[in-house]
Amino acid sequence: MNISKILSISPVMPVILVEQADRAIQLGEALLAGGIKTIEITLRTSAALSAIEHLAKNLPEIHVGAGTILTKEHAREAQNSGAKFCVSPGFTPSIINACYECNIPLLPGASTVSEMLTLSEAGFSEIKFFPASAAGGIKFIKSLASPLPNLKFCPTGGIFYETAQEWLSLVNVICVGGSWIAPAKDINDNNFTDITNRAKQATKLVKY
Numbered sequence: 001m002n003i004s005k006i007l008s009i010s011p012v013m014p015v016i017l018v019e020q021a022d023r024a025i026q027l028g029e030a031l032l033a034g035g036i037k038t039i040e041i042t043l044r045t046s047a048a049l050s051a052i053e054h055l056a057k058n059l060p061e062i063h064v065g066a067g068t069i070l071t072k073e074h075a076r077e078a079q080n081s082g083a084k085f086c087v088s089p090g091f092t093p094s095i096i097n098a099c100y101e102c103n104i105p106l107l108p109g110a111s112t113v114s115e116m117l118t119l120s121e122a123g124f125s126e127i128k129f130f131p132a133s134a135a136g137g138i139k140f141i142k143s144l145a146s147p148l149p150n151l152k153f154c155p156t157g158g159i160f161y162e163t164a165q166e167w168l169s170l171v172n173v174i175c176v177g178g179s180w181i182a183p184a185k186d187i188n189d190n191n192f193t194d195i196t197n198r199a200k201q202a203t204k205l206v207k208y
Contacts, residue, residue, distance in 0.1 A: 003105040003126050006063050006085055007154055007174045009038045012164060012202040014181040015067060015156060016041050021050035023187050028059040030192035031182065034199020040067040040087050040177060043074055049081045056082025065107075072098035079104045087177075089130050091115075096122060107154060111135035113144070116151060126152050126174060133158025138166055145172045161201060168207050175207065 007013065014031065018024060018041055031039060041052050043066055055064045065085040066078030075098035078086050086099055091108035099106040109128040110116045119127055129141055132155035141153055155167050156177030167176050181198045185191075 001063070001084070001105070003085055003107050004152070004174070006038055006065070006105065007107070007126060007152075009063060010036055010203060011168055011175050011205045011207045012036070012181065013065075013154065013175055013177045014039045014199070014202075015177045015179045016182050016187075017044055017179070017184045018047050018051040019045050019184055019188060021047040021054060023190075024051035024054040025058055026190070026192055027051075027182060027187055027195070028055050028062050028064075030195040031199050032059065032062060034181075034196040035203035036181070036199045037061060038063045038065070039182075040065045042067040043070075043078070044068050049077055052078065052081040052083050056084075069095060069099075069106075071095065075099045075102055075104065075106075087128060089128070091119060113148070116144070116148060120148070120151060125150055126154065128177070129153040129155040131157030132167075132176075138170065141167075141172060142170050145170065148172075161198070164202070165205050168205055171208075173207075178202070 041048050063084045065087050066083040067087040069086045069088040072094040079102040085105040087107045089109040107128050109130040152174040154175050159176050159178050160180050164176050167173050182195045
């Protein structure tokens with residue numbers, strides 16, 4: 001499945017920091033109960049790759065991606081753990097080449113028009129806009145719809161349930177990434193009921 005189809009599955013892609021890999025299955029079940037089928041687990045903890053592997057093996061109906069890909073080694077580790085796609089806050093030629101060699105879809109990040117044009121020339125039509133709120137917000141992405149009609153964005157960073165719908169109303173936004181659905185504290189505290197409830201809220205948001 002290519003990155004466009006993966007991003008089209010849900011209006012919101014939870015961005016998740018997992019500190020205990022043994023919570024991954026409960027987390028996945030909670031998100032599935034709320035209708036979420038695409039998630040990004042960030043490689044910011046030592047438990048991240050194990051959590052991805054647990055989900056890939058036990059809950060294949062979830063499209064689990066590896067986020068915070070910063071090196072070519074990260075891309076290879078993500079692929080070996082069973083991730084179905086990679087997400088980077090930016091991009092480098094080595095990251096792009098590693099994902100290509102591993103045959104794993106990549107959602108690269110960009111925050112400037114020049115970076116977006118570079119990615120477009122490299123064959124990307126879906127881009128992570130990061131950090132979304134700090135890098136220009138809704139007005140910035142809205143202004144790109146006319147000059148860059150071939151690009152679609154997944155804004156991530158500083159987006160919450162209260163603001164997600166406004167982002168999703170933009171013609172060039174395919175989905176949004178957000179950490180509010182499954183914060184680390186709720187995962188660590190086994191507070192999976194609230195995670196399911198927030199997931200249900202998120203899936204009711206509308207992509208126009």
